[in-house]
Amino acid sequence: MNMIKPIAIAFLLPAIFQTAQVQATTMHASAREILSADTLSWDTPLPFDNEVKTGKLSNGFQYYIRRNVEPKDRVTMYLATKVGSILETEEQVGLAHFLEHMNFNGLKHFPKNELVNYLQKAGVRFGSDLNAYTGFDQTVYQLPIPSDDPELLKNGLQVMRDWAQDALLNEEEIDKERGIVLEEMRGGRGASQRMRDKYLPVMLNNSRYSNRLPIGTEANIKGFPYASLRSFHKDWYRPDLQAIIIVGDIDVSAMESEIKRLFSDLKAPATAPKREEYQVPLLNANQFIAVTDPEMTYTVGQLTIKHKEQKVKTVRDLRSNLLKSVYNDMLNARLGELAQSANPPFIQASVGIGGFIGGLDAYNAVFVAKPGSFEMGFKALARELERVERHGFTDSEFQRAITTIRKGTEMAYVERDKKKSDSYVNSYLNHYLEDSPALSNEDSYNLYKQLLPTLTLHEVNQLGKQYYVDNNRDMIIMAPENEKANLPDEQQVKTWFKDIEGEQIATYDDKVSDLPMLAKEPVAGSISASKDIAAVASKELTLSNGVRVVLKPTTFKNDEILISAYSPGGTSLYADSDYFTASQAADLVNSSGIGQLNTIELQKYLTGKNLNISPYISERAEGISGHSDKEGLKTAFEMIYGYFTAPRIEDDAFQSTISKTLSMIANRASNPNFVFSQAVMQSLYNGNIRRTPISEDDVKKIDQARALEIYKNRFADASDFTFTIVGSFTEEEIKPYLEQYLAALPASNRKEEAKDLGIYEPKKGFEKVVHKGQEQKATAVLSFYGDYSYNEQENLNMDALESVLTIKLLERLREEESGVYGTAARASTSKYPKNRFSFTVSFGTAVDKYQALIASTLDEINKVKKAGPLEEDLAKFKIEQRRQLELSLKENRFWMSQLSGAYQRNEDPSYITHYLDALDKISVSSVKAVANKYLKEEQLFKFILLPDESK
Structure with a gap:
């Protein structure tokens, strides 16, 4: 069991808040025209990528189309809508996100769950490929599909058209989806959510954003009238707030014609409401809040200093962003050094100047405190910020930061013809939603190459003084309940700031060695x-x-x-x-x-x-x-x-x-x-x-x-x-x-093999129930363990069993019974030290539902054991494997895994060349056989997590 690794810290604003914003599609001069050898035209608008076809239909619907052959025979389509939870009325709270769900549960050309079913038959995976998300200001739908099948490509566009305006919103489907969304909400409950509900109004200055979380409220999801959802859909799913983004191995002109044919008849309601742009106001005051929770496991302190947003539209803006990157890089390098000291004052810390929300940018400084040592962590972070304020950075730090950015720019340019379509899609998505630049590969490289030498250390030092100020500053603390006595109040934090201001703080000593890494070159072998x-x-x-x-x-x-x-x-x-x-x-x-x-x-x-x-x-x-x-x-x-x-x-x-x-x-x-x-x-x-x-x-x-x-x-x-x-x-x-x-590495030709430690699960299954947690939710983990006949064909049958059971469990537990947000079967096999397998199904649900859902899970398993999987479900597995293999064969990491794994397991490294032949041998009877062979009732282990028992 490895030691716990450092936690990945992020600013307290969760990812769900990170909204997307909007941009124009004006074509500008190229970077070569903007920049000459000696002169920079600072206020010239940044050039838009000239390799993407853009347009706007008469109804306001916009499109971005680009041909890109990485990966070959694939296309990625996104439908972006400038519609999110911020537009909801009090009666509609949670309905933007609910509507996103409903777009997978009945469309004009794909009624009920036929959309997912149809795309799975084409090898598209629900969740990892076919997906969507809802934020405060946007809802985005994504569909990566093969482009070498004309019928599939045509129907993919039809899906986009149906998502744009043709959700059926059937009452029976709405009621079934209520339970699924409630389970998604239930899964997110815990210490983080409870504390977020307390600090969010402070962080968002009691703006509209603070009470429009996309997930909504339990009461509203349970009880909203059908008419409220239909009204939201009619008001906001309209062409003037939508764009389609298509990048892949396609014919651009043909795709543009199809978009015009399919989307030109989209209509906005005659009395369409105005799309308001909401803001988080600056209060011109400092705020403080400390929240604790019994289930929180570490203490986080964050300073968020809010500023008016500076959009990146001109060369000057891009240069300013580069200065921020240099500042962030240098300061985080110092904090990293501090965290590596023998007695680090905090577990982790980071600083960043960047975007926030609601028309604001922010200077964020966050640290994870050691237990009982919040003051030490706070002062250490504040001291480093003050050190930069007084003395600035050194020239050697500055040169390293410039070198790092330059290297990243060069790497991106070198790989430009191997750039994946998803990267382009995200760039154009942000262009439409966030008003952010979408530079071509050439322009990006040329601009960065010519802007980097113009940056100065003095400017970077001044940047800190501009953003690290004593106004519009929030101090937010999240901590375990047992740390409450160690936390400061607002006055104490102010005192600590004054303490740091009064300290004698030395300049930073940038220790760099001139020694080579190795004391001497090795003696070469052959x-x-x-x-x-x-x-x-x-x-x-x-x-x-x-x-x-x-x-x-x-x-x-x-x-x-x-x-x-x-x-x-x-x-x-x-x-x-x-x-x-x-x-x-x-x-x-x-x-x-x-x-x-x-x-x-x-x-x-x-x-x-x-x-x-x-x-x-x-x-x-x-x-x-x-x-x-x-x-x-x-x-x-x-x-x-x-x-x-x-x-x-x-x-x-x-x-x-x-x-x-x-x-x-x-x-x-x-x-x-x-x-x-x-x-x-x-x-x-x-x-x-x-x-x-x-x-x-x-x-x-x-x-x-x-x-x-x-x-x-x-x-x-x-x-x-x-x-x-x-x-x-x-x-x-x-x-x-x-x-x-x-060949120069030491060698003594010793012969070793790993030892079989005999650590195996019991032969007979049992049930284990654990009570822990405040929230009324349950987690069920059903696992089978045992000896296994390890070989290529058996492994493939187990993969197929995993796939077909996942399909059936989602259909039954999620779609039919509305009992879970997500569930899946997971098969794992090992060759050494002994042929073994594990097969697990897990899900989260309500306390009063878990037993019935376990029964449903076992029923689906028994159906496969009795009759085998449905032929159409097995066909879905096979086409998905074929389609994924087409992509994997062109990835270095796939080949590294295949070759290295084969040598470690003493297997044929060329197995992948006959994988498709082995796939063809998978049948209903072969999957049925492995289900009966391994999913034995006596080898079933049930692990259940329930809330704390009532006193």
């Missing part, structure tokens, strides 16, 4: 053997020290090289007493420097390099994973060599990791999901230390010296390592690095 794997255009090399290397050059990206390596062994070779130390050894090394460079020096050394190399030690293996571009390959191989021969665990990195881990686990027992997971693991594995969450005592027992010793032992012999390298290289380009670095 390639001793070579073997073609022609079926998958790959080659297996054996190096002079025994290292095996599998190469697959590709052209899927212009400059992306993936690197992975493994060796059998892992933590399985160590005693339980060493387990937590062994499981953390690679992470501790990865958190430190390499060779002659410490952690911070290494991070700065890697500035402007598009690469990442990390070691790992898992239960049954150890290895390396990472990526690089061609320019960074030498450094990447130096890092690999360094992680084998010159690893380190620095005192500061070790103490920092231990300190932050203790802080992160301190309150986790208040989280119902953690308590549930812990109880499940305890019941399945009888408290085995390797399946138990790490405790405070366990963390304190992790031994720094022993961790490094274990790590060195795992990487002491490279002779049993297999490296897999996939991407944009040739064999001749990569060979020098293989010989210089990988």
Whole structure:
């Protein structure tokens, strides 16, 4: 069980609030006309992408169409509507989001649930492909589909047309959907939601936004009249508030003609209401709120300083945005260093100047405090902000930030002809909804290239003074209930600010090393053997020290090289007493420097390099994973060599990791999901230390010296390592690095295999009920475990069983019984250390429904066991697999997974070439057979999470 990783912190404004805004489609001069060698025309409007066809129909409906062949034979369509929850009346609260749901439950040309059914038959996945979302100011529908089927392409456009205005809004379907939306709402309840309801009015200055959350209210979803939904649909789903965005492998002219044919007859109501633009007002005052909850697991403090929004419309605006990026990058680098210190003042912290909501931008500074140490975390963050205010940044920090942005710009430009359609769609979506720029690849590259040299350190330093001000500032605190006594009031926060203002604060010391990473170059080895794997255009090399290397050059990206390596062994070779130390050894090394460079020096050394190399030690293996571009390959191989021969665990990195881990686990027992997971693991594995969450005592027992010793032992012999390298290289380009670095790795030819630890689930199933949590909601997890006949065909049958059961469970539990928002079957199989499987169905629902839904789930399982799946459901699985394989075969990561996985499991690396033949062998009878073979009643485990028992 790995130590808890640092939590991913974000500003308190949830993603659901991040609205999309609007833009014009005026064609402007290109960047080459705006910029000459010596002069910048600052106030010239930014050029619009000249490779997209745009237009507006007479009814106001707009369109964006672009041909892009990545991926080939695919097209992505979005319908954007400037209609969200902000437009709802009090009686309509929640109906914008509800209407989004109804657009999947009965359209003019796709009644009832026929839309999902039809698209699944074409290989389109509901949820991951076919989807939609509702925000405050917009609702967006998405449909990625194959474009090589004219009938499917035609019907995809018809779906868009029906979404625009032809929802049927059948009363029976509306009533069924009420339960589904209520379950979506129920699933979101918990500590975060309860605290959000308290701080949101403060954060949004009691504006209309603060009481128009898209999810709505339980009372309104249960009881709104049908007429209210139909009225909202009639008023707002109209052509002057809509646009279609189509990017993919299509004929642009033909697509434009079809759009004109299908969408020109859209009509707005004669008395259409005005589309108001709502704002969050600036109060010209500071605000404070602290909220606590018994189920919150850590303390977050956030400063949000609101400013009038500055839209990016001109070259000057784009330059201003670049300055903000430089500021954010430099300040976050400093905070990152502070978080890596031996006794970090907080768990994590970040700062960002960016967009907010309702016509505002914001300066956000957020930190996660250590338990009982809110003051220390607050002052540490405020001190760094004050340090920048007084002394500014250094020129070396500034140059690194510029280098980082320049590298990112160059990477994007190099890959421009391999850019996925989804990237373009999102750009045009934001152009329509957010008034944000949509630059062509050429213009973006040329503008950034010429603007970056004009930025100055002085301007960046002044930017902080402009945004970090003592006005329109909110201080928001979220914390566990048991931290309440440690939290400040508003006056205390003001006092802390004054304390920092009165401190003597030194300038920042930017420590950079001039030493090379490695003390000396390794003595090169050689390639001793070579073997073609022609079926998958790959080659297996054996190096002079025994290292095996599998190469697959590709052209899927212009400059992306993936690197992975493994060796059998892992933590399985160590005693339980060493387990937590062994499981953390690679992470501790990865958190430190390499060779002659410490952690911070290494991070700065890697500035402007598009690469990442990390070691790992898992239960049954150890290895390396990472990526690089061609320019960074030498450094990447130096890092690999360094992680084998010159690893380190620095005192500061070790103490920092231990300190932050203790802080992160301190309150986790208040989280119902953690308590549930812990109880499940305890019941399945009888408290085995390797399946138990790490405790405070366990963390304190992790031994720094022993961790490094274990790590060195795992990487002491490279002779049993297999490296897999996939991407944009040739064999001749990569060979020098293989010989210089990988063939030079130490080798003693020891023979190791991972140990079978005998950690398996019980042979007989049981039921485990856990009571934890305030909310009236239940979670049910139904799992089957057991021995397995591991082979390619059996695995494929299990995948098919997973798919057909998921289809049936969604139809039954969601659509028929309105009991869940989402559910799915999940199959997992393993070859080593023993052929095993798990098959799980999980869902969340109301406390009074879970037993009936469990019965329905088992009924659907029994139907498959008795009669097999429906032929049409199996056909959906097969076409989805075929369509996904078409895409996967052109992805570097897919090939890395296929090749590396095959070598680790001692399987045929060319299996994928006959995958479709194996897929054709899947039948109703074969899926029925695996269902009966593995989903046995005596091997069923039921895990139920219910609320706290009433006192």
